[in-house]
Amino acid sequence: MAEAMKQARGAGEPYHGIWSWLSTVDHKKIGVLYGVAAFIFFLAGGVEALVVRLQLARPNQSLLNPDQYNAIFTMHGTTMIFLVVMPLGVAFMNLLIPLMIGARDVAFPRLNAFSFWVFLLGGIFLNVSFFTGGNIFKGQLGAPDTGWYGYAPLTESAYSPGTGVDFWMLGIQILGIASLAGGFNFIVTILNMRAPGMSLFRMPVFVWMSLVTSFLLIFAMPVIAVAMFELTFDRLFSANFFNANAGATPLLWQHMFWMFGHPEVYILILPAMGIVSEILPTFSRKPLFGYPFVVFSGIAIGFMSWGVWAHHMFTSGLGTAANSAFGISTIMISVPTGVKIFNWLATLWGGNLRMKTPLYFAIGFIAMFTIGGLTGVTHSAVPSDYQQNDTYYIVAHFHQVLFGGALFGIFGGIYYWFPKFTGKLLSDHLGKWNFWLMLIGFNLTFQPMMVLGLLGMPRRIQTYPSGLGWDFWNMLATVGAFTIAVSVLVFMYNVFISLRRGEAAGDDPWDARTLEWSIPSPPPEHNFDVIPVVHSVDDWWHKKYVEGPDGVPVPVPAGAAVATATHGDAGHAIHMPSPSYFPLIAACGLPVMAFGFIYSFALIPVGVIILAVGLFGWALEPASE
Amino acid sequence: MEYAGTPAHAQPLETSTGLDNRKLLMWLFLGSECLFFGSLISAYLLYRDRSVVGPYPRELYDIPFTSVSSFVLLMSSVSMVLALAAIQRGDLRRMRVWLLCTALLGTLFLSGQAYEFTTFYDKGLSLHSNLFGSTFFVLTGFHGAHVSIGVIILLSIWVRSLQGKVKQSDSLNVELIGLYWHFVDVVWIVIFTLVYLLTGR
Missing domain, CATH: 1.20.210.10 (Cytochrome c oxidase-like, subunit I domain)
Structure with missing residues (x-):
């Protein structure tokens, strides 16, 4: 189980250091x-x-x-x-x-x-x-x-x-x-x-x-x-x-x-x-x-x-x-x-x-x-x-x-x-x-x-x-x-x-x-181990406190809060979106186009191509979101 | 990017509204587009009859011709519906036929627009000539750009389908481009009415 979790998260982070920031979708x-x-x-x-x-x-x-x-x-x-x-x-x-x-x-x-x-x-x-x-x-x-x-x-x-x-x-x-x-x-x-x-x-x-x-x-x-x-x-x-x-x-x-x-x-x-x-x-x-x-x-x-x-x-x-x-x-x-x-x-x-x-x-x-x-x-x-x-x-x-x-x-x-x-x-x-x-x-x-x-x-x-x-x-x-x-x-x-x-x-x-x-x-990275079930506004507060007889909040006994939160499928590998460079590539096309408008129209098609490569790569990428 | 096992969350999560995320995105995008075209159409209407030199709309518009090209665009919505119906019942061959038909009708409309633009240009209308030229070309030009993008996406799906990469379960993709396509058609009906039929001076 832990192994599966590790693998799932590993799949989320094939890049390290600055590359993990350039490709992040988190x-x-x-x-x-x-x-x-x-x-x-x-x-x-x-x-x-x-x-x-x-x-x-x-x-x-x-x-x-x-x-x-x-x-x-x-x-x-x-x-x-x-x-x-x-x-x-x-x-x-x-x-x-x-x-x-x-x-x-x-x-x-x-x-x-x-x-x-x-x-x-x-x-x-x-x-x-x-x-x-x-x-x-x-x-x-x-x-x-x-x-x-x-x-x-x-x-x-x-x-x-x-x-x-x-x-x-x-x-x-x-x-x-x-x-x-x-x-x-x-x-x-x-x-x-x-x-x-x-x-x-x-x-x-x-x-x-x-x-x-x-x-x-x-x-x-x-x-x-x-x-x-x-x-x-x-x-x-x-x-x-x-x-x-x-x-x-x-x-x-x-x-x-x-x-x-x-x-x-x-x-x-x-x-x-x-x-x-x-x-x-x-x-x-x-x-x-x-x-x-x-x-x-x-x-x-x-x-x-x-x-x-x-x-x-x-x-x-x-x-x-x-x-x-x-x-x-x-x-x-x-x-x-x-x-x-x-x-x-x-x-x-x-x-x-x-x-x-x-x-x-x-x-x-x-x-x-x-x-x-x-x-x-x-x-x-x-x-x-x-x-x-x-x-x-x-x-x-x-x-x-x-x-x-x-x-x-x-x-x-x-x-x-x-x-x-x-x-x-x-x-x-x-x-x-x-x-x-x-x-x-x-x-x-x-x-x-x-x-x-x-x-x-x-x-x-x-x-x-x-x-x-x-x-x-x-x-x-x-x-x-x-x-x-x-x-x-x-x-x-x-x-x-x-x-x-x-x-x-x-x-x-x-x-x-x-x-x-x-x-x-x-x-x-996956936020919640278990997707919470919500019962009211300020739900986390109400999981920690109940209202006492005179309206004063009384802490819930330790452990009870966690018990009520359990939703069943804890421990399953959590599917994380794959990192991707295509958003960055697509984004680079826009300033190139803009420079083209100012300095030389020849740059515009270059920008369009960069944008198109980014968008098509993005659309055809096997990653699911 | 495979992950181990078949985790509970491998299936697309059920959404809070029951509406698919991508479909909601498309509706929001179209809502945003309403403001985009709304602004362009407002600028056109605000400047109608304010040009100080010709050529004026009444001298240029060829309503019968534009009616025919509008009809062509409207018919492309019919073929779009048929393409969606085909993929939803799993008939991929017919889907390809109707997708191609939609793209061709869209291209035909664009050719009509190209013809219209050149004719108007030859008669002296340009971005620079007067207010009518500026507002008309920018408004109908942006609409044409939207149709062109639609044609490119339709052809992309068609090519992917020829490669065997479009399945019945991908019908949402066709539905989404369909939503976009119908929206662009509706915008054209508004433009045709406000810009062409209510010609002004």
Whole structure:
């Protein structure tokens, strides 16, 4: 029996070292790859932010000339959204979804590997643009410089003649393919791969939020794909989609971009909301307050996110009727969000709080996200938005939700699940340093930007004159940005030192509630020796505790939990998907094609052939999934 | 990549919804495609009658010709259904006939499109000429690309079947390409109605 198991696992791992990573189809390894790659991009995007803050620290500086400044803030935005927050969310989805629903892996392991490689190559492709603008050592940056939402007609060849925008539009197209493949995979996994008894309303909230996020992905990405194709045809084949001389309207771009862009905002925040919804109950030692309300709020957000896009366009002249309608829908979408915030607070209320680092970050998330959400409501009032539009108030608002929200949630998630996937606890002491430095740095950076915005400082300006009352606040924001950088260094040191000398975690260090904590840390490649049978929400908790006479949880006698979990066919060899290089090969075709579009059409067929070889090899491979 | 013994999990696991994973994937993909074509069609409709120079749709469209090629594409859906029915009852020879028939009808439709594109181009319509040219070629071009990919997959299955590598138990593969094929047909009906029949100025 053990021999069979060994052979089965041996079949899963014919490659070793780096080859086992290049050919892996294991959702846990892919999740780690996503996390590490996204973190490296996070450092790149962070350095870009620091350079921007240095340039703006004092008036009339010339660390960056206007062209460089445009390139740097564009790459900062594009990187942080497409290469950091999105893939970090996907990293958690990869790591957790199969474990939380009691599955062996995702539904399509090789498609999952394909998603990752496409994402990584797309991210590298986008950043290669830096080196294509001439001599980078003389400060000639070839990166796109039209802002992360690249409004047409600024992105048209006439106004952006270099290759920067080409890299941007093709890079985002490649990243979109990765997101689509990931979205399909996660939906099928969640709907189809649940363990016996794991009905939809017994799923952990993180899985629910992942499901909503995945649906947003598969419906939002095609819209941006079409917008990018239209831009591609305009730039490379002289089409007229955004050419006003031919009668086109630049509003088409704005509508399509924000039709994608607003669901995208929720793609970024929903996974973090899911993470927080897992951390709070565990560290309050209480069930999540109002589980169905949290779930339905998430679903409501998913639907409503399709009806608010024009609030990004209030000043573009849509007319009173459209502005009023989108203003109202924007106020409405704050309702389900507010419901969630109250549920989280009620989860903490009366809980037996254990003040560990993940809980610090989760509470930081609630506080910072609430401020971000409330500043968002001020934009929904159209006349107020007229004043705020294109000022630093907007910059402060979206960093408040995307950093104070999404990234705080993600850091909380890293502290929470790190022991599960490495077997080592992160240092709680360093974690709290990390948290306080980040919280203080964050508020020092972005609250001054609120003030700056209300004082009328426009966003996307390379420098500003003295004497407008902006000097002090800008310096404060720069000090804050470097404080955040220090907190990230503390985090990296914590990861480094904890991996080497960290406290062993054990299977369930937090006395948690969901299925991933019922198996060893790190989990075996096949996840569950025995597929669990699920009887309720927070099933693992209920296997450990029963309710005492006065409502206090009483531990189940040792051994009983295991006994109830037995499902019968323990010990059989577990069929693992075979590793494969074909996803990587297929993924390599895409950037080759993209380079072909920019430099020489002769490369396009080469890319197509690589892609086709990868796909046919994949389809005909004897491996079964 | 064989593993020892015949473990319990060697059979495809029963799914929670009872729907095969690959079939669910195909439905989700088609849902995503709706937004893709929806965006392209919206752009076309938004820009209808906004071209500032010709050639205009009314001068170019040959509705009888396009009706015939639309009919050809619709008939390919019938042969697709017959191919699926054939493999499901184990009649692999008929399946091959109908698969090939579907692929040929698809190719015939593509030839019609190629003819139409060249005719329009000769009359001065290009990606660059005006808004109509840009939106028309990109929309119908992406549809044609979808038909082409469908034809390639159909022919791949046909070749694999000639090699004897397609069994009755593989009927799901034919069902999946069928779903895709019918979807592409339905999109064409929408395009034919909104783009050709409601011609505009």
